[in-house]
Amino acid sequence: MGPYLLAVALAALAWVLLVGDLVRRHRPVWHWYVAGYPVTTCRVLFTWRRVALLNDLSVSRLPSRTVVGHLLVKGDPVRPVAPRLSFPRATRMGLAVTVRLHAGQTPATYMKAADALVHAWKVHAVRVTSPERGVVLLTAMASDPLQRPGLATAPTELLSALIGALESGGAWVMNLRLVPHWLIAGATRSGKSTLLARLITQLAPQPVALVGIDCKGGMELGLFAERLSALATCRREAVATLSALVVDMQDRMSACRSAGVRSIWELPDSLRPIPVVVIVDEIAELYLSDGTRESKAEADQCSTLLLRLAQLGAALGLHLVVAGQRVGSDLGPGVTALRAQLGGRICHRVNDPGTAEMTLGDLNKDAVAVAQSITAEERGVAVCSGPDGGWSRARSHLTPAEEAVSTARKYSGMTPELPALGHALVALEGDDK
Numbered sequence: 001m002g003p004y005l006l007a008v009a010l011a012a013l014a015w016v017l018l019v020g021d022l023v024r025r026h027r028p029v030w031h032w033y034v035a036g037y038p039v040t041t042c043r044v045l046f047t048w049r050r051v052a053l054l055n056d057l058s059v060s061r062l063p064s065r066t067v068v069g070h071l072l073v074k075g076d077p078v079r080p081v082a083p084r085l086s087f088p089r090a091t092r093m094g095l096a097v098t099v100r101l102h103a104g105q106t107p108a109t110y111m112k113a114a115d116a117l118v119h120a121w122k123v124h125a126v127r128v129t130s131p132e133r134g135v136v137l138l139t140a141m142a143s144d145p146l147q148r149p150g151l152a153t154a155p156t157e158l159l160s161a162l163i164g165a166l167e168s169g170g171a172w173v174m175n176l177r178l179v180p181h182w183l184i185a186g187a188t189r190s191g192k193s194t195l196l197a198r199l200i201t202q203l204a205p206q207p208v209a210l211v212g213i214d215c216k217g218g219m220e221l222g223l224f225a226e227r228l229s230a231l232a233t234c235r236r237e238a239v240a241t242l243s244a245l246v247v248d249m250q251d252r253m254s255a256c257r258s259a260g261v262r263s264i265w266e267l268p269d270s271l272r273p274i275p276v277v278v279i280v281d282e283i284a285e286l287y288l289s290d291g292t293r294e295s296k297a298e299a300d301q302c303s304t305l306l307l308r309l310a311q312l313g314a315a316l317g318l319h320l321v322v323a324g325q326r327v328g329s330d331l332g333p334g335v336t337a338l339r340a341q342l343g344g345r346i347c348h349r350v351n352d353p354g355t356a357e358m359t360l361g362d363l364n365k366d367a368v369a370v371a372q373s374i375t376a377e378e379r380g381v382a383v384c385s386g387p388d389g390g391w392s393r394a395r396s397h398l399t400p401a402e403e404a405v406s407t408a409r410k411y412s413g414m415t416p417e418l419p420a421l422g423h424a425l426v427a428l429e430g431d432d433k
């Protein structure tokens with residue numbers, strides 16, 4: 001009977017393990033709720049006191065010196081008190097706990113401890129936010145939700161593009177009405193061109209003019225030429241295009257002034273000029289100079305024109321989306337000034353810490369660290385800023401170049417004419433002959 005029972009028990013155990021493994025692989029969410037969440041909850045509750053103590057989250061309620069009889073006794077209090085933790089709440093593939101801060105504590109202490117929590121709880125990541133004063137929310141993720149992100153959805157709005165999915169499972173949206181200008185950084189093969197293709201695919205069906213500036217000979221943006229109202233493929237053309245846009249901006253300003261309004265969105269429909277989205281691929285090509293006077297002058301012109309558009313364009317329906325592999329102060333002071341105007345930020349994997357710092361450093365230091373941890377395998381993953389000043393990891397929906405090209409072709413009939421830009425480029429060709 002003994003060996004028979006043992007064999008049955010072993011067979012049952014093997015069966016449970018096999019089924020568990022199958023569920024984990026094919027139904028990870030079920031597996032999380034049934035097995036992962038209870039186990040992780042136990043880990044959170046049982047390790048909390050120790051983790052809090054080791055990471056300076058506990059505080060002592062007793063004075064560190066006291067008088068016993070006639071003796072003054074000094075030393076560490078025996079039982080430092082860990083901050084109060086709520087019972088972990090299950091989320092899809094993760095859990096969330098709130099912690100009441102001790103008086104004098106700030107969320108920064110918890111952000112520093114996030115890595116220790118990841119190891120103690122054996123989870124993929126722990127994010128720290130503060131939904132209200134005196135409280136931090138610790139959100140643990142069991143696995144990387146961006147490994148296989150679902151297809152997010154978002155309402156279709158003018159100048160708004162559904163780019164992909166956020167780490168939280170929500171939609172990653174670039175809404176140019178809310179955040180008018182964007183800076184996108186990413187090393188080669190990080191997913192930058194795919195993101196631009198996605199943006200163009202989303203904007204192509206909208207009543208919007210798209211202008212491309214691609215000084216790598218138009219290799220990237222040239223694919224979408226049929227839906228672009230103008231395409232500059234070298235820096236001379238970029239200067240001509242940007243100059244024409246600045247003139248157009250002044251016309252828009254006069255139209256607003258005459259109508260007594262402060263933005264084109266307040267103009268009646270019949271008078272409102274079409275919004276223009278200027279997409280710049282490889283910003284460094286506009287700022288670098290080979291040392292000759294002519295080249296320096298061109299770089300300075302580009303810098304000034306971009307800055308003017310960024311400073312004044314938002315209310316006038318002129319939007320900038322500036323992408324580059326490397327964005328650093330070594331490109332000149334103009335880049336730092338431009339960055340200050342580009343409120344939306346997206347940072348893919350980058351090659352140098354300076355670019356991550358330049359893209360996200362003025363928004364949030366933790367975001368810089370997270371951007372630097374993106375690996376070469378995580379293509380399309382980026383850290384993006386949100387409209388509320390927050391940030392998140394996110395992944396773009398993979399839009400193959402062919403799909404973007406065919407969408408651009410499909411909506412080529414909607415390409416608005418921008419005569420001033422066309423004339424500027426034709427005049428340049430005339431000069432060359």
Ligand SMILES: Nc1ncnc2c1ncn2[C@@H]1O[C@H](COP(=O)(O)OP(=O)(O)OP(=O)(O)O)[C@@H](O)[C@H]1O
Pocket residue numbers: 186187188189190191192193194195379380381395396397398399
């Ligand atoms: N969101 C994504 N999901 C999955 N794969 C992606 C995603 N974005 C990009 N990739 C993959 O990564 C590869 C490189 O992407 P992409 O061409 O956009 O990089 P890049 O940063 O523009 O590089 P380059 O500067 O060399 O053009 C693509 O072939 C694509 O298959």
